[in-house]
Amino acid sequence: MIWQLDVIILTLVIICGLAAISIRDLLGAAVLFSAYSFMMCLLWAIMGAVDVAFTEASVGAGVSTVFFVAAVFRTTRSSKD
Amino acid sequence: MKRFAFIGVLLFGAVLLYSSFSFPPLGDPHAPANRHVSDDYIRDGMKETAVPNLVTAVLADYRGYDTMFEATVILAAGIACFFLLRRYRRKPAQHRLYRHIDTGVILIIEQGGKEPVDSKEFERIDYHWVPFDLVVNKAAGLMVPFLQLFALYVIFHGHHSPGGGFQGGVIFGATVILLAISRDLRSTTRLFPERTSAFLSSAGLFIYAGTGFACLLLGSNLLDYSALARLLAVDPVMARSHGILLVEIGVGMAVSAIMIWIYYNLASAGRYDEGL
Amino acid sequence: MDAPVLADMLDFVIAKYNYWGIAALMMIGLYAMIAKNNLVKKIIGMNIFQTAIILFFISIATKWDATIPIIIHGHGAHAHSIHAADYMNPLPHVLMLTAIVVSVATLGVALALAVGIFQRYETLEEDNILEQLKADESNLR
Structure with missing residues (x-):
């Protein structure tokens, strides 16, 4: 585990999380959440949890983004806050 | 409301910050979480199950009961999506x-x-x-078989490398979702109907529970795969390895079918008529 | 400040920074769940909270100078001894692996509920839904 790399990616994760909840466009929020999941996956790969990172790469960054996009497509794209 | 929430969240963060000082330091091999049972798993896991990937061994063997009910939770979620959204009447x-x-x-x-x-x-x-779009259509169609082969590799090679039933199942489900996105939902539901996903999701869980109950019938505990040694004609250690493989196949089937099922319901809002 | 104090502080930060990051992520998730008006934003907040908890479990499983929990030279050689300090703790990895897959299933149910609410009320904003609910109630009376 390399702590310098860990700190950088942890910062990126927090930035992506903040951006995902503050953007007004819901499709953009879904894509930013996908970026958040992928950064999280890198963080877990650094921490040596390869199986968990693999799961997060396929589940969090892959399928859950598709679910979000499908739900946004079936509802509305704009949000008030 | 927002100010109230902000103050509440700040209080919550202060409590977390305060408690972080009494946590063991990061990466300490003698932390409470890294002692007791996990040391035994690392030392004896390979000897007892012949599976080098300890995560797979603990997932499907030592903690098999836990994983079985996690798979049940996923099946319950898929069924809940079906009952929440599915509408059989056509939109006029x-x-x-x-x-x-x-x-x-x-x-x-x-x-x-x-x-x-x-x-x-x-x-x-x-x-x-x-x-x-011809390019998107054909490129996605060409990628799907290779991705499915990779998903099967992930399931079957989960003993020796990162991977296993959950990851492989999700990748397999994602290939069908890729087809549904690049073409349309109707042609994909003809290839992989709703009935198939409902059947496969229950069948996968049935394989998992059936492996466990087969051990029970052979005179051992539930999910103690070493009892399968007589059926498979191998020694008890290899029987545990094969039992883990059976269970992983069941999990892979269930997870892939449920991912596809949830996607169908969400993307078409339950009508299975027009998708994403 | 002299060098030994700085080194001590750096050691302290290295020992704790992950917990502070987790606290920040949990605060973001909780704030989104309470204060955001849009249902999809609330669901994103719920997922951020979940991943923060998973990150906590993964970070208590790490060990310095340890490798991933896959036994090296796994096959055939049972003779060489295995030291527990050389491998990461596999148990939290297992628990969190299943938690991730369950989290995507709960995400599916949450989004299905949001889609169902949108089909009925034509909006995803919480205050508009509450207004319509109040109007429905007064119509019934």
């Missing part, structure tokens, strides 16, 4: 669009007009239609 309103396959001419058929159902020359397209 709005016109339908048909595309002439050879020329690409789009026909708009108003309500009450005769539709070219089952025609070889026309195909129906979605109401929110996107222009037909």
